[in-house]
Amino acid sequence: MQKAFHGTLLYFKADPNQTDDALVHLPNHVLFTNNGIIEKVKAYTEVSATEKSNYQWYNFKDQWIVPGFIDTHIHYPQTEMIGAYGEALLEWLEKYTFPTERKFEDYAYAKEISSFFLNELLKNGTTTALVFGSVHKNSVEAFFEEAEQRNLRMICGKVMMDRNAPEYLVDTPESSYKESKELIEKWHNKGRLSYAVTPRFAITSTQKQLEKAGQLLLEYPDVYLHTHLSENQNEIAFTKELFPEAKNYLGVYKQANLLTKKSVFAHCIHLENEEWKDLANHNCSIAFCPTSNLFLGSGLFNLEKAEELNIHVGMGTDVGAGTSFNMLNTLNEAYKVTQLRKGLFPEDNQKSLSPLKAFYLATLGGAKALSLEDQIGKLEPGMEADFNIIDPAVSPLQKLRMKSVKTLEEALFGLQILGNSENIIATFVMGKSN
Ligand SMILES: [Zn+2]
Structure with missing residues (x-):
């Protein structure tokens, strides 16, 4: 089954305390999966008409797609x-x-x-x-x-x-x-x-x-x-x-x-x-x-x-x-x-x-x-498609807090301190919803 997930991709390719560009932040991107494996990642503006019709589409435009x-x-x-x-x-x-x-x-x-x-x-x-x-x-x-x-x-x-x-x-x-x-x-x-x-x-x-x-x-x-x-x-x-x-x-x-x-x-x-x-x-x-x-x-x-x-x-x-x-x-x-x-x-x-x-x-x-970095933990081609859809602002307090954050880091910190299971909108295991 081929699926396409549209949203803001957020993951790390290295330890952010060791590498400056460790965080990968891709707004308005699409994560394509095939039989539970990540096939490719593309900017939404570059998606072809064939891709639009051949994949089953999921729209999480205002939310974050992060590794499980x-x-x-x-x-x-x-x-x-x-x-x-x-x-x-x-x-x-x-x-x-x-x-x-x-x-x-x-x-x-x-x-x-x-x-x-x-x-x-x-x-x-x-x-x-x-x-x-x-x-x-x-x-x-x-x-x-x-x-x-x-x-x-x-x-x-x-x-x-x-x-x-x-x-x-x-x-x-x-x-x-x-x-x-x-x-x-x-x-x-x-x-x-x-x-x-x-x-x-x-x-x-x-x-x-x-x-x-x-x-x-x-x-x-x-x-x-x-x-x-x-x-x-x-x-x-x-x-x-x-x-x-x-x-x-x-x-x-x-x-x-x-x-x-x-x-x-x-x-x-x-x-x-x-x-x-x-x-x-x-x-x-x-x-x-x-x-x-x-x-x-x-x-x-x-x-x-x-x-x-x-x-x-x-x-x-x-x-x-x-x-x-x-x-x-x-x-x-x-x-x-x-x-x-x-x-x-x-x-x-x-x-x-x-x-x-x-x-x-x-x-x-x-x-x-866990020596599993070739299977999970990143949103890159070849990796297993285990990921979460996260909304950092679901409660009134979180919404108020997020209005005043200026950087992605501040938003992540707000989620870290105020977040709970309510912020996990959906969880996909090998590309399948749970
Ligand atoms: Zn113990």
Whole structure:
């Protein structure tokens, strides 16, 4: 099916903090798609009569066409426990998370929540995510089935955890290896789906289990590694107690061979210098999760440092510790994290997160963090046609605000701070409306 989308195209071809002309802004242009792939982009004034009659036309003349948002860290089994009160990481896991994740041994329940979760992501304009399942193999089966049905580009994995969790929720090094392997064989690279080997974090895995995870990465070099790193001070202290031989927290993963170009570490708030260097040297990526980091009181991510070291960073909502599925809300809080860092740690020379960098992180930056920049994150020929139609002014307050903005950057910032799911007018997945 050939389709043509008329509007203002807006996307990044590079990191705006590294290149001056990174933002591509094409008013009155047309995005042509063929069988879900972007075929060409043209100024409307250059469109031929044949093109006008051969394509199915969609008119979004006064709106923005932007790449689908990319969420590089989220837990689907925690959907129902979003906004659980009053705890920091380790207590929050015990009190709220583990009892909730227990429900996902039930396949029918896992299907129901997978469906709800994916619809919620789409409603918020997020078309790709790197997703934690629960420890149950069935939770990932259910998730991939629902994602496949919607033709979404999604990455998911079964949690591996064999200690420091309730007995009803632990696996063993052998069973986690076997079940992960079965899931990889069945789902990895099936259509738009990919697998992530997913140890929850160092605390809940024995050395033996982490080595099994490393073995999977060796056997399947193309799969992802998805875990948490250096989120909270008590977590770090406990990790060091459990792995006294490791040089630092990241060293625990490093000695199990878990540092690859397709490794994504969520949070990375309290990293030591050597850990930063190791992440950079191994081309690992970081998921920056501002709403979660503020909600659990974990700390303020150092975006400036990641930028200095050229480490790929993507945005993560980290639902259910994160407080919103919405990427605009997440970028809003990310801005405040950089503002706080600027105020509290002047020696770091933190810049305030610019709207250009923010929208880059939510699109092409996320794609790079997931090694998917050849498939998604830009509106260029050959890319998969996952995109949003965005209106930056839908509420009376937004309309009033937009009247006084003078530049595109100001308009983007207004959307970042005042925006929500109402601004996502439509979401297209492989050129199809959802
Ligand atoms: Zn998380």
